[in-house]
Amino acid sequence: MSDIVAFRNATKAFRGVAAFRNVDFTLRRGEVHALLGENGAGKSTLTKVLAGLYPLTSGEMLVEGVPRMFASPADALAHGIAMVFQETNLIPSMTVAQNLFLGEEAFFNRLRGVNIRAQQQLQRLSFHVEPTALVSSLGAAKKQMVEIARALQRHARVLIFDEPTAALTPEEKQHFFALIERLKTEGCSIVFISHALEEALAIADRISILRDGECIVTDEAGNFTRGRIIQAMVGRKLKDELYGSPSRRRARPAGRKVLALENVSMGKAVRSATMSVFAGQVTGMFGLVGAGRTEMMKIAAGILKRDFFHGGSVRLNGRSVRFGVPRHAISRGVAYITEDRKLDGLFETAGIAQNIFFGKLFKGANPATVVTLSQARREAAEWVERLNIRTIREDAKVVELSGGNQQKVVIAKSLIQAPELIIFDEPTRGVDVGAIAEIHSMIQQLADAGGAVVVISSYLPEIFAISDRILVAKQGRIVEEMSIEEATEEKIMYAAVH
């Protein structure tokens, strides 16, 4: 009996729509099992059933050979199954130690005793986290460590990770991989969901691929190649490399200078950044998390304000500007397409057509302008077609769409404003493989049409695939600039890290 967890013919449906159906999935004792698939394939739902967040609709789940149905995450944890969440589940205003023992405190607690026990636990795992530090002061990687320590504290033998490396820097990723190895030797079984195929190939023992709610294949990781995984994920023969190989194409010539930041500063996030963006080409901005790329572009788009004193200058088409609110930037032809659709991209209670039309509507000035839903549908239809937004129903709410289609709606909402400077912040984050290619080709079209396009991305292959010119940000500055012809991965990483 080497399977610690087994799903037999399992189905989970939400209101009749199956998130996954007839899935057989096994997790062996002490293995690292990667779950791969496009967004909407059912990976997260499968692991959430295992972690006790949802019950199965049909089929059964065996834990150590016994059929079980967990009523709650606590119930799952009692049987040794813990999930480490994408958005961490810690309480930011409490200390690390308090978080570690959350829910199992004695009636009276001595903070000192709790801290000592926490210290022992953390040291045993060789996590360098101060037990008395507030969780809110920790970075993503350390928060993850605390979550893992908390799960192990409760004697979890099965750990589930959902996109564990998404928020980590390359260095932290290496630590994380080492940690996975160590957990494995301690006898933990690990399920992890990832969009990074190389990671899965590197650290998983076995890989399962889900597509449209069905488990397409489960096999030893050694039997997979990148091409085979992508093919299984999308179910069609893509050209193996979705992203073009480096330096394959020639850079477009730079047009007129559209945006220039000169010694722009904002608090500690942006420190004297200087950069330019030209019409008719794509400027890729690479940098590690926290390099200040997003902040620089948000200043250009009027969402953040640069320092009032010694804040430097921002020039748009040669004229110095200081935008008080995003509205002013929009009326001057600047569009910022957010990296976080849920936070400041989508209007979740409105339909697709309305979401897109809102962009055009709000650019105007007169509040008494008369609008109708049919007008909104008409105006949006063009963009739905141009960006190939696919929907279940015409009047579907945006929350019912897949990540890729949601992203296209957000893009359409900005493009309908006819901007000349278009800033994409992580345009393919949480987007399925098929939609990535479509979004990339849209970006190229914009540049071909003479638009000044900026793409912020933390993913090097993406930067190589679409940029004509590459800027590298580090610690609030632009530290390196190169054209696509002279760029190599090593050069970029060297500039970003050192």
Place this chain on the structure above:
Amino acid sequence: MARPAIIRKDDRPPFHARLLRSQEGIVFSLAVLAFVLFAILLPGFLSTGNLLVLVRSVSILGILALGMALVVIARGIDVSMIATMVVSVSWAFVITRAGYSFELALLIGAVFAIAAGVIIGVLIAFGDVPPIFATLAAGSVIYGTGRTFFFTLEMQNVPPDTDWFSVIGQGNVLGIPTTVVFFAVLCGLFHLVLSRTRFGWMLYAMGSNPNAARVTGVPFRPMTVAQYAISAFVAYLAGLILASSAAAINARLFNSTMIYDILLVVVLGGIGLNGGHGSVRNVVLGTVFVGILLNGMTILNIDYTVQNLVKGIVLLLAIVVDSIVNPRDEQTSQQGDL
């Protein structure tokens, strides 16, 4: 994506099932049920006189709820409406007695109400004060200012020699009470504004996702100020109609549960306090249901305290039923990474 194709007509649940799946449908059914029950059980309920009283009293509540709905759709709340209403109207009456012409006094009252709304709006838009606290505190300030500086008597009668004024609240147009006509006209106006103008669509966008609205180019602060100015002005209009129909306005309304009745109408009608959805239809529905309920209980001669208890329970039930019928969807909140 192999998702189910377009849902065909005959796949949809039957009408009665769909009716009971939405909060609107439930409230509508309850309103009809209450009406039929009262009509059968209460002898005086269906009399013309009583129905007139019902629609008249309900209209004022409905007008106030329209102003509240506008703010709630944009994810705000205005609990200062009653204070604005009683103080601005009372003050208009007081200065008429002091020698101003009645028309000028009414204008001053309107200016006062709008100014109060603008100040509240500025506090919320520029001071980042949460709307519930800003309006709660502002309501006390407005009422306190009124009672301290503008007038001392609680009861302010409509000034003499203003016959035309009584028409607003007591007259009839083609047999329909003018209060109802006012309510209907305002409903039409609000419906047009909310569903057909850029202003209205901006309100929905602000309620749906304030961050996205700002980034998309909504003039966020001016819009916020405008909302509270409008709700204050609507409160003033409702106050005039109320004063006209009762020939006086009573400042003690500020201490009554009226503001909760307004919220009851808005929430019960199905305009979620989270903003971004709901329409005039929801206000009308909520108004009718609350009106029938209050009128029936009054005829039954139920004690005022017990009436409040019933209203409270209905409000709680509405919220609970809403969250059962429209659960915080396990799927919708997680859609991106199923």
